[in-house]
Amino acid sequence: MRLRRERGAGWRIAVGDRRTMTMALWLRDASGMAPDLDPAIPPLDPPVPVDKDLAALAGPHATAQWTGLWLGLWEGRLEDWFAQQTLGPPGFELLVRSPELKTLVEAGFRDASRWSSDYRPLAPRSSGAPPYIAREPGAVVKQLEAELGRQAREFELDITVLPVAGRVFWLLADGTLVVSENLLRDVRAFRALLYDVLSGVV
Incomplete structure (x- = not known):
């Protein structure tokens, strides 16, 4: 936006700003994921504590699927407006082929959305x-x-x-x-x- x-x-x-990128980073930080990114992206500021329930969902498959989502956003292959419409409820359609990440996003979506609104750049x-x-x-x-x-x-x-x-x-x-x-x-x-x-x- x-x-x-x-x-x-x-x-x-x-x-x-790009709300979906901020939300993706929140999910990364809150779940304790450590994806191998090039370039490496620092943690959010203010820092987001790890949520043990989200961490339990952040296995290797979810991390790999998150990395694919991030690269789509970062490289511009996934437009922000489209991601905003399809990443969230009710259907989380963007993640249909990423079941482990879909479960993680469903569990953390509300908090990720709230954090992204509360700490929106320049707000x-x-x-x-x-x-x-x-x-x-x-x-x-x-x-x-x-x-x-x-x-x-x-x-x-x-x-x-x-x-x-x-x-x-x-x-x-x-x-x-x-x-x-x-x-x-x-x-x-x-x-x-x-x-x-x-x-x-x-």
Whole structure:
């Protein structure tokens, strides 16, 4: 879901989250799974304690099926809107061919959904979402335009925010930038990252 969107003459930057990815990570952490991922994705922040009932369902088959689901989301083969419609109740249709994972998701879906809503990136909290985050991508584009002495070329950049530990980021093959919420909230680090990424497209 898009949380912030900026446009200019021929360019668009959208910052958002992916609820299904956050829910998948919650299920991983709450069940104590240790899937072999490349790249490795840090645990959620704030941390999710292991639930012994979910852990009992997280055997090797469930872990392998979870990994397949995650790769589909991560690599963009599984669209977020489709996953949201088919991953949950009443039928959990997306998981029909993944019976062990389906059992795990059915058991943890309500808590995963609640956590994903409560800790949604950039959602208002007691500390609030820093207002400069909404302006930062456009400000970097303007800075680069001034340095280059011309308008930005046509480009689109999607930034996906995950509430995971650390100040980490990944630039995916399709050009999507994935950043941790902690990095996004570090103004200096986020601006430096944007500058590096946008320098190649502006």
